[in-house]
Amino acid sequence: MELHQLAYFVAVAEEGNFTRAAERLHVAQPGVSAQVRRLERELGQELLDRSGRTVRLTDVGAAALPHARAALAAVKGVREAVDELAGLVRGQVAIGAVTSAGPVKLPDLLARFHERYPAVEITLSEANSDAMLAALREGRLDVAVVGLSTDPPPGIATQVLIDEPFVAVTAGSSGLLADRAEIVIADLAGLPLMALPKGTGLRTALDAAFAREGLTPRIAFEAADPNVLVQLATRGLGVAVVPESLARYHEAELRVSTIAGPGLRGVLALAWRTDGPLSPAARALIAFARASYRS
Numbered sequence: 001m002e003l004h005q006l007a008y009f010v011a012v013a014e015e016g017n018f019t020r021a022a023e024r025l026h027v028a029q030p031g032v033s034a035q036v037r038r039l040e041r042e043l044g045q046e047l048l049d050r051s052g053r054t055v056r057l058t059d060v061g062a063a064a065l066p067h068a069r070a071a072l073a074a075v076k077g078v079r080e081a082v083d084e085l086a087g088l089v090r091g092q093v094a095i096g097a098v099t100s101a102g103p104v105k106l107p108d109l110l111a112r113f114h115e116r117y118p119a120v121e122i123t124l125s126e127a128n129s130d131a132m133l134a135a136l137r138e139g140r141l142d143v144a145v146v147g148l149s150t151d152p153p154p155g156i157a158t159q160v161l162i163d164e165p166f167v168a169v170t171a172g173s174s175g176l177l178a179d180r181a182e183i184v185i186a187d188l189a190g191l192p193l194m195a196l197p198k199g200t201g202l203r204t205a206l207d208a209a210f211a212r213e214g215l216t217p218r219i220a221f222e223a224a225d226p227n228v229l230v231q232l233a234t235r236g237l238g239v240a241v242v243p244e245s246l247a248r249y250h251e252a253e254l255r256v257s258t259i260a261g262p263g264l265r266g267v268l269a270l271a272w273r274t275d276g277p278l279s280p281a282a283r284a285l286i287a288f289a290r291a292s293y294r295s
Contacts, residue, residue: 003075005039006068008032009047013065016054077277091281092121096132096144098200099224103245104145104161104268104293113288120281128199128224136273142282143289147201148267149208155275161293162268166202167247169254171236183257185213185264192220192238194229202226202266206241209264230254 011021012032022029040047047061057065097106110122127135129146136144137155145161152158168183170176176191177183189210195217196202210217223229226242233240234253243266247256270293272278272286 001039001042002035003072005035006071008035009039009061010065010068010072012036012048012055013057013061016056018055091119091279092123093143093279093281093285094123094125094141095285096125096127096135096141096146098129098132098145098147098268099126100147100196100200100202100226100243100266101145101268103243106145109289109292112292113285116288117281117284120284128197129201130199133271136271137275139273139276142278143270143272143286146269146271148269149201149205152269152271155273156271157274158269158271159290159293160267160269162243162245162266164244164266166205166241166259166264166266167244168257168259169230169233169240169242169247169250170238170257171234172253172255173236176239177255177257179255180257182260184260185209185215188217188239188241188259189213189215190218193217194221194223194232194238194240195219196226196229197222197224200224201268202241202243205264205266209259209261 008021008025008027011024012018015021015024018033019029022032025032036048043060043064045060046058047064049056049058049061095106095110106124110124114120114122125141129148132141132144132146133153133156135141137153146158148158148160168177168188172179177187180187193206195206198204198207206217220238221229221232223232226240226246229240229242230246230250232238234250241259241264244256244258247254270286270289272282278286
């Protein structure tokens, strides 16, 4: 039994097709078929049912598949461990970030990391905080920049990067808040509000602040990018609730009202899982990011 035979078997099982498996592995299709047949002869059992349009696992194949995957993962782990000890960190790392993560300057961090670890392939995706925390727990992401309104869930460690209050902003001509420099949540009741969607840290904090007062916010517009909320506010479409730093940047175009009361703060944090294995590339990125944001 050889490792490449296990790799071919796993690829065919996952693709359900010999041709697609060969394309994925960048080898000729007859070679894949021949090596899987050789593996089956060695084991004395058929692993794949080839009778239909789609290749399916036999009962024996279904039992063998997790062990084949584990064997390939173990070999990969050996290579990564050796590379790490030799100072040759390579592999892949998956990063997630909320749309509002601009202030943490993630592109600058990734550029510096790539310069130090050029053999690491990086993928970057955007989603809301709830989705990314779930992806971290499931191992689909290695590290993420998320918005937090409560403590992180079990199995997730965090390092706070930015902690600032939310404020309410309106167009100067709207008259919605009568140019008041400070308001309370009750002053926003019934007004057309513009906020990030559910599942984001800002929205969770806003909904919780209203709930503490026994109120429900009237959400007129939702946008995943807080910059869009500001643009809507400048056109007099309602009251946008955004991080203070963003509001101050557009202060010349808007009226900014601070919101008195607890809980309405925007926290952006670096998050990673503490349960389950992490690749050397992921560990390198987490250590690099934590050191960078501390400095």
